[in-house]
Amino acid sequence: MSTLRKKLVMVGNGMAGVRAIEHLLKLAPEAYEITIFGAEPHPNYNRIMLSSVLAGGASMNDIIINDLEWYHSNGIRLYTGHTVTSIDTRQKKVHTDKGIEASYDELILATGSNPFMLPLPGAEKEGVIAFRDIKDTQIMQETAKTHRKALVIGGGLLGLEAARGLLHLGMEVSVVHIHEYIMERQLDEAASVMLRKELEAQGMKFLLKKQSEAILGKKRVKGLLFADGEIAEADLIVMAVGIKPNIELARKSGIEINRGIIVNDYMETNTPGVYSVGECAEHRGIAYGLVAPLYEQGAVLAKRLAGVQTEGYAGSITSTKLKVSGVDVFSAGQFTEQPGSRALRYQDEIEGVYKKLVIKDDKLVGAVLFGDTGDGAQLFSMIKNHENIKGMEKELLLGVSSDALASPKGNRLEAMADDEIICGCNGVSKGAIAEAIQSGGCTSVGAIKACTKASASCGGCKPLVEGLLQIYAGDNAVTVKEGICGCTTLGRDEIVAEIKRMELKTVKEVMNVLDWSNDEGCAKCRPSLNYYLGMLWPEEYIDEKESRFTNERYHANIQKDGTYSVVPRIYGGVTTPADLIKIAEVAAKFDVPMVKFTGGQRLDLLGVKKEDLPKMWEELDMPSGHAYGKTLRTVKTCVGSTFCRFGTQDAIGMGIRLEKAFERLNTPAKVKLAVSGCPRNCAEATIKDFGVVAIDGGWELHIGGNGGVHVRATDLLCVVKTDDEVLEWASAFLQYYRENAGWNERTAQWVERVGLESIKQALDDREERLALKERIEATLRLTSDPWKQIVNEPELRKNFEPITQPETV
Numbered sequence: 074m075s076t077l078r079k080k081l082v083m084v085g086n087g088m089a090g091v092r093a094i095e096h097l098l099k100l101a102p103e104a105y106e107i108t109i110f111g112a113e114p115h116p117n118y119n120r121i122m123l124s125s126v127l128a129g130g131a132s133m134n135d136i137i138i139n140d141l142e143w144y145h146s147n148g149i150r151l152y153t154g155h156t157v158t159s160i161d162t163r164q165k166k167v168h169t170d171k172g173i174e175a176s177y178d179e180l181i182l183a184t185g186s187n188p189f190m191l192p193l194p195g196a197e198k199e200g201v202i203a204f205r206d207i208k209d210t211q212i213m214q215e216t217a218k219t220h221r222k223a224l225v226i227g228g229g230l231l232g233l234e235a236a237r238g239l240l241h242l243g244m245e246v247s248v249v250h251i252h253e254y255i256m257e258r259q260l261d262e263a264a265s266v267m268l269r270k271e272l273e274a275q276g277m278k279f280l281l282k283k284q285s286e287a288i289l290g291k292k293r294v295k296g297l298l299f300a301d302g303e304i305a306e307a308d309l310i311v312m313a314v315g316i317k318p319n320i321e322l323a324r325k326s327g328i329e330i331n332r333g334i335i336v337n338d339y340m341e342t343n344t345p346g347v348y349s350v351g352e353c354a355e356h357r358g359i360a361y362g363l364v365a366p367l368y369e370q371g372a373v374l375a376k377r378l379a380g381v382q383t384e385g386y387a388g389s390i391t392s393t394k395l396k397v398s399g400v401d402v403f404s405a406g407q408f409t410e411q412p413g414s415r416a417l418r419y420q421d422e423i424e425g426v427y428k429k430l431v432i433k434d435d436k437l438v439g440a441v442l443f444g445d446t447g448d449g450a451q452l453f454s455m456i457k458n459h460e461n462i463k464g465m466e467k468e469l470l471l472g473v474s475s476d477a478l479a480s481p482k483g484n485r486l487e488a489m490a491d492d493e494i495i496c497g498c499n500g501v502s503k504g505a506i507a508e509a510i511q512s513g514g515c516t517s518v519g520a521i522k523a524c525t526k527a528s529a530s531c532g533g534c535k536p537l538v539e540g541l542l543q544i545y546a547g548d549n550a551v552t553v554k555e556g557i558c559g560c561t562t563l564g565r566d567e568i569v570a571e572i573k574r575m576e577l578k579t580v581k582e583v584m585n586v587l588d589w590s591n592d593e594g595c596a597k598c599r600p601s602l603n604y605y606l607g608m609l610w611p612e613e614y615i616d617e618k619e620s621r622f623t624n625e626r627y628h629a630n631i632q633k634d635g636t637y638s639v640v641p642r643i644y645g646g647v648t649t650p651a652d653l654i655k656i657a658e659v660a661a662k663f664d665v666p667m668v669k670f671t672g673g674q675r676l677d678l679l680g681v682k683k684e685d686l687p688k689m690w691e692e693l694d695m696p697s698g699h700a701y702g703k704t705l706r707t708v709k710t711c712v713g714s715t716f717c718r719f720g721t722q723d724a725i726g727m728g729i730r731l732e733k734a735f736e737r738l739n740t741p742a743k744v745k746l747a748v749s750g751c752p753r754n755c756a757e758a759t760i761k762d763f764g765v766v767a768i769d770g771g772w773e774l775h776i777g778g779n780g781g782v783h784v785r786a787t788d789l790l791c792v793v794k795t796d797d798e799v800l801e802w803a804s805a806f807l808q809y810y811r812e813n814a815g816w817n818e819r820t821a822q823w824v825e826r827v828g829l830e831s832i833k834q835a836l837d838d839r840e841e842r843l844a845l846k847e848r849i850e851a852t853l854r855l856t857s858d859p860w861k862q863i864v865n866e867p868e869l870r871k872n873f874e875p876i877t878q879p880e881t882v
């Protein structure tokens with residue numbers, strides 16, 4: 074090693090510091106003789122992934138970022154298990170607890186944070202730990218083998234990830250949170266409630282608005298006492314109530330500190346030759362606790378040490394993604410409204426999706442996503458780049474398609490600068506990924522992950538990595554089959570095939586036999602399995618109510634204010650004076666705040682209290698309109714030849730016949746039909762899932778249409794002559810859709826995915842059509858009106874009594 078090299082010493086062998094060294098080695102490999110002291114007995118590892126290790130998604134070996142060979146080959150002297158105890162800033166020397174002394178020309182303090190431990194009486198007992206490092210993770214893994222009850226104090230990112238991991242290890246887990254809403258530092262109330270409900274469905278319990286007072290037990294923890302006098306039993310308590318920058322060494326050495334070690338834009342402390350980077354550093358009043366900003370700091374520090382021109386570090390906007398399998402939560406920037414900003418919200422209780430965008434001066438400044446976080450990375454990029462989004466607000470809120478995100482210059486990804494960071498967790502830029510694809514020959518996300526580490530931690534950047542793969546690898550891009558959710562690697566077709574082959578009959582059995590990673594499943598797989606099992610075994614399978622969304626469990630559409638709606642079935646949109654009088658009387662008797670005609674030609678009684686639902690249905694004595702859930706909704710008709718002078722066929726008669734044939738049918742997603750009496754198509758049949766349009770001497774049958782956000786016109790399936798043929802084709806089409814589409818896949822998406830020709834081919838053969846018709850009729854014969862059942866069974870009526878416990882989704 075050259076004696077001309079300056080001596081660089083780093084205290085702390087964690088993610089931020091070593092990242093800065095990696096950069097420095099690229100910029101000036103010969104400039105320094107480097108020595109690193111790390112208190113932990115390990116080489117640099119990915120702390121972020123401890124959550125995955127706990128939840129069974131990675132092993133300890135997977136999380137090593139730089140192995141000992143890396144230090145060796147880069148000429149770095151590494152002291153693991155050494156804590157630096159003092160710095161002599163005048164002599165420029167550091168000392169460790171094991172008696173080592175090292176002199177430096179430049180010193181980096183990268184000491185990270187310490188977990189904040191609540192100073193409760195009894196906090197020193199055995200079984201009370203934090204969740205910060207490999208040692209803590211190992212203690213949790215070991216404890217789960219011999220003990221059952223775990224309490225996690227703190228419902229933030231770390232607490233929830235710890236709790237999910239402990240559930241995976243088979244423990245009973247309750248999260249103790251001081252506020253009413255979990256993750257209040259990242260989420261608004263709506264998203265927080267949705268998250269809690271989903272985690273409850275996965276088996277996690279919550280003790281909210283609880284102030285911990287003392288830890289009980291003799292040598293080992295036995296329980297936790299709260300300020301309200303209640304006690305929760307515990308064999309293990311994990312504290313996850315935040316972190317505090319590790320500044321003790323700096324304080325003792327006279328380096329300027331506040332909450333963290335104070336640094337300027339070049340990561341310099343007030344002491345010449347001493348720098349700080351990572352969670353221990355405080356820049357412009359902020360000490361960050363996420364890796365993306367720390368990596369940005371590291372890049373600036375490396376340039377400074379290498380003598381490369383840099384504009385300095387100007388602070389970061391941050392984004393977070395909860396790493397819990399089966400739960401998609403994303404938060405970025407300023408997620409609450411402030412004076413001068415406004416928020417746009419979208420909530421779909423049925424799909425379990427919530428989106429909120431906060432906009433200021435026509436720029437996106439913050440976002441919260443729950444249930445569908447696919448757009449998170451793109452939205453975050455728009456926030457960071459202060460892009461003007463005027464005119465794009467609606468598209469951004471309603472499921473961003475790549476078109477909506479296309480910048481005026483073309484695709485946003487293409488327009489991004491090469492040095493823009495794509496993977497915040499691992500600090501990987503667009504340029505690095507492009508190079509891995511173009512020069513490194515990577516053709517899949519897995520290969521890019523192995524080569525650059527992009528998408529190796531929280532996975533939030535995966536959609537962007539996939540996008541870059543499409544741009545740079547084009548047709549060579551290998552898309553890897555995805556599981557239906559994070560609980561399994563199996564796709565829809567494999568699961569259905571295995572259920573059939575092994576004759577699996579319950580949701581639990583499927584999860585056990587097919588090796589689900591989450592014992593309780595998640596909001597995506599539970600309802601999917603419930604549907605597939607019901608579709609495959611109509612006679613034996615008993616619908617699992619807990620696998621359904623609120624609307625389907627209460628057979629009513631929940632409204633934004635928590636009330637419900639009542640929609641009786643009105644076949645083909647045709648009613649009678651007697652039915653209208655009955656509806657009006659019930660609406661008046663129960664003080665229904667609003668009665669509205671729906672787009673599906675029926676009457677919607679809105680604002681109904683849950684407890685009134687059974688009584689109202691009893692008095693109405695009409696079939697349920699199923700205006701909720703995944704089933705046949707309406708059959709819209711025009712007046713057809715009955716009254717219209719253009720009509721060539723009886724559209725009303727055909728509509729009523731279809732609605733009576735398929736009402737109560739369970740389908741992968743909601744299904745709407747329409748019948749028009751001539752090609753003028755007044756019933757808008759060509760934007761329905763199954764549309765029937767009269768022509769001279771017969772009917773055109775159309776499939777795969779959709780109104781709403783993503784409008785799609787139907788494809789023509791065939792032309793038939795008789796009414797019976799319409800029924801035959803409709804039956805065959807609907808059953809084929811039931812048997813082949815993914816749960817929650819509308820016919821429009823399904824037709825696009827499998828192609829019109831494949832459906833035509835499958836239905837072309839009459840024998841096959843009749844077999845499908847026979848199967849749908851067998852299923853339909855087993856259905857009954859849900860409200861008739863509820864009205865007549867006192868046990869079922871009890872579900873509608875007011876409840877005080879939170880509902881689970």
Ligand SMILES: Cc1cc2nc3c(=O)[nH]c(=O)nc-3n(C[C@H](O)[C@H](O)[C@H](O)COP(=O)(O)OP(=O)(O)OC[C@H]3O[C@@H](n4cnc5c(N)ncnc54)[C@H](O)[C@@H]3O)c2cc1C
Pocket residue numbers: 084085086087088089090110111112113120121122123124155156157158183184185186204205206231319322350351352353361362363364365367396498530531
């Ligand atoms: C379980 C878990 C999950 C996380 N998930 C995410 C995530 O998904 N996304 C995200 O952005 N962030 C996440 N974080 C936060 C992220 O891990 C930290 O922000 C990051 O590790 C901080 O890096 P650092 O180098 O500043 O500190 P650290 O990684 O803590 O490294 C500091 C090192 O310095 C050592 N040290 C301290 N004092 C001395 C001394 N005097 N002498 C020698 N050595 C010393 C410490 O032992 C430690 O090893 C997570 C954290 C945890 C614990």
Ligand SMILES: NC(=O)c1ccc[n+]([C@@H]2O[C@H](COP(=O)([O-])OP(=O)(O)OC[C@H]3O[C@@H](n4cnc5c(N)ncnc54)[C@H](O)[C@@H]3O)[C@@H](O)[C@H]2O)c1
Pocket residue numbers: 191226227228229230231232234249250251252255256257258283284285313314315316361362363393394395396531
């Ligand atoms: N997915 C991720 O990005 C991820 C995952 C894990 C950790 N981290 C990072 O690690 C650090 C530590 O995470 P954290 O969740 O501990 O910190 P945090 O500060 O984000 O959250 C702590 C939570 O504990 C709650 N709390 C505080 N005092 C309490 C008390 N007495 N009783 C009950 N609850 C109490 C707070 O209300 C808060 O919600 C953070 O910087 C975090 O960003 C990030």
Ligand code: SF4
Pocket residue numbers: 711712713714717718719720721724749750751752753754755756
């Ligand atoms: S679609 Fe034809 S038959 Fe039906 S109302 Fe319109 S014009 Fe009349």
Ligand code: FES
Pocket residue numbers: 495496497498499527528529530531532533534535
């Ligand atoms: S942003 Fe977390 S893995 Fe890429």
